[in-house]
Amino acid sequence: MKTATIVGGGVIGGGWAARFLLNGWDVRVFDPDPEAERKMGEVLDNARRAMPGMSDTALPEEGALSFHDSLSEAVEGAAWIQESVPERLELKQKVYQSLQEHCDPAAVIGSSTSGFKPSELQAGAARPEQIVVTHPFNPVYLLPLIEVVPSDRNTPEFVGRVKEILAGLGMYPLHVRKEIDAHIADRFLEAVWREALWLVKDGIATTEEIDEAIRMGFGIRWAQMGLFDTYRVAGGEAGMKHFMAQFGPALQWPWTRLMDVPEFNDELVDLIAGQSDAQSGHLDIRDMERIRDDNLVAMMRALKGQDWGAGALMNAHDARLAAGAGMVRQAADIADPSQPIVTVRRAVPVDWLDYNGHMNESRYLQAFSDASDRLMEIIGCDQDYIATGGSYFTAETHIRNIDEARLGARIEVRTRVLAAEGKKMHIWHEMHCADRLLATGEQVLIHVSLETRRPSPPSDAIASNLAMIAQAQSALPMPEGVGRHVGAPR
Template identity: 75%
Template structure:
């Protein structure tokens, strides 16, 4: 059953929330009195539709339904989640939250995107304080995993658990903040860095560009995969954090920081920073910068995903949820009907899979068909646990035909059939589709091999049984077009 989220405020942050819910199959109602709300949200949705599907190696659910509302009671009626993203003024938030609670279900999660207010401040005077919590995101919400979940002592613990479970189902990483504190956790770090950066510019020590280079060429890269404390732990060598603190701890007493003070925002300082910022990146439009940002985020997060590390581990967990209960996560024994080619890949083509012509790179066809073979192996029981016992299938021969164009964002499906499967041999034929449009075919011949002797060997009986069932079911299918072809062979 499709669930519904209400987004209160359709700005940059509210739009990001709307995109994250919508692209994960939720129906989304956006409440915003701005008559141009739909037009302003459109580019955010376009960016999200381009970038978010590139993160995962399995397709997201079909999009939910998006609607726009100027009646708040209508927007929140019967919904599961309400995300408040109105301006950072407490009196506005109190007014909106009161109207929300007058019309929404008692068991709906009410999250606030506030970066500064504590939940107890939001709950002050509320009809049901236990329903309200802070769910503070990071921009772009449709890509960044972190959500700071901040309850107060009055927040219903069951609703907090519900909120965190929903966030995980969307591919987010809910970080429970133990105590209420102004600006929560992450923004306190950002505030400290921001203050010091303002002084460095004001005092003429560095330009905005030089400060940004110091971050992105240095500790910014480290922090993306290790954070602060793990980075310093490794800096301590084999002795770890204790050695690091003993060596560098005394430096904290040196008077080299101005973090407890902030420069006055004079017109001169504003013009200095704005002028340097224009010189730094004024050659790019904001949409161009946002596109580059999303492309880079996708590429970096996919690298982390390959190592199951940091934000990448969150993405892998989300993928496992997407596969659960589908043929993409099932064993052959769980499939009632195997008489037709079996779905082995269903995913959007990532941004980094395309070449200079904007087409899917040749190597990625092989990856997609290789993923299909891997999925089929797992389907018949040749999974990671089996491979750890010393047996696996090795690819001996591959032939790929490129039939039609494929571009980034295309939702591809690979359907696999067994041309032959007995003893040590496995002969697979893959067809890649965009809907009903055939894009490519891949033919793989594999041999079961002992990882100890590195020679062909008999598979385990369970694999033989599962493979034989599918091979027999596929034996009656007509030979697919292109099977057995060689390079350059005429039709």
């Protein structure tokens, strides 16, 4: 089991702990704050609620979490040490000095600093090559971006290992090629923040109006396409050159007060804080975090459906998780074809719940549909095959809802091929949560020519794979409920 140490258990440290813990790492925490365990526990509760909903493959079993009174005990044997202490350079350097006396020299020491350069952090360290900036974004357990900022003291091999570990956590390591104060993303944020302060100070907009301008407009647009691609699209068929020719002169216009910063005094703080309290002070901070998390999950799951941006990254992470969990991808990988095949293994996310607080009936169908799609891939009816003009259409489905599935439940669908005759495939799904049977799904699918939209024989390879599975499973007893009609006596 891999071990990560979190030094500093605040909001960022708690987010890091959740990201490691829910990806199967053991996590040790060092923070002298007597409230650290409670605070981190609340962050972890929200992460456990939200993070599994990001994945369509079940996350690994959660690692072990422990809190330690001494830094030496916390860092012993850790492969990754994440420092998230307050933004004071002298404090960070003191922490590195202490932990390097006890940690593995091969361990990664990452800093969550949002502003300091790695060479500043490394100054005076016993092993400067071990320290690197790994700057996350809150909430760390949901947002994938990590700015990896090395100095010339870090070897390319070390940086490569850092990026590999972060990618294994489902994150996007952005390699910042040159040291610069505040790295890349925070420099954008600082620019927007300064302009927003002026807009509020000058009475042009309230804090709520500025937030609405972002979240109702360009914030969503930036989330899926970034800055330059957004402007390229804005240029129409002529592209970026046309956009720049049209709007480039605006750079000379007095649209912003970017370099003219308002005095950061009590009056400005009171103005901003007062408007912010009026805007959302009626909500508890944990409620706001849950609202934020649910929105992010919904947006990023939508991007998964388009295999775009952060969604494409999540799909790739799902594929790695599925491979690591031994999920079958092709017929040749089936260890024992005489037994039902696990075609779905995942957690129930927030957006699968209905008004009764359990999984909506449409999601049972979605889970069984996903299971059918996986079986199609296994027998060879994958995207490449479909592109040649053949596929299976579902002709009939019968679902029996037997038990409830609630938020976060780890469900598993096991699939059997009851018959494979010519163009027809008759399959049976059972959905389980641990030892509970939640539902069954019986389906008949017909192979169809996508050109004529009429039934047609599948390829020889698909027919052979189907026949092999059906024959191997023919010795199993017929499942209870096969062929039942709606309303049939139980």
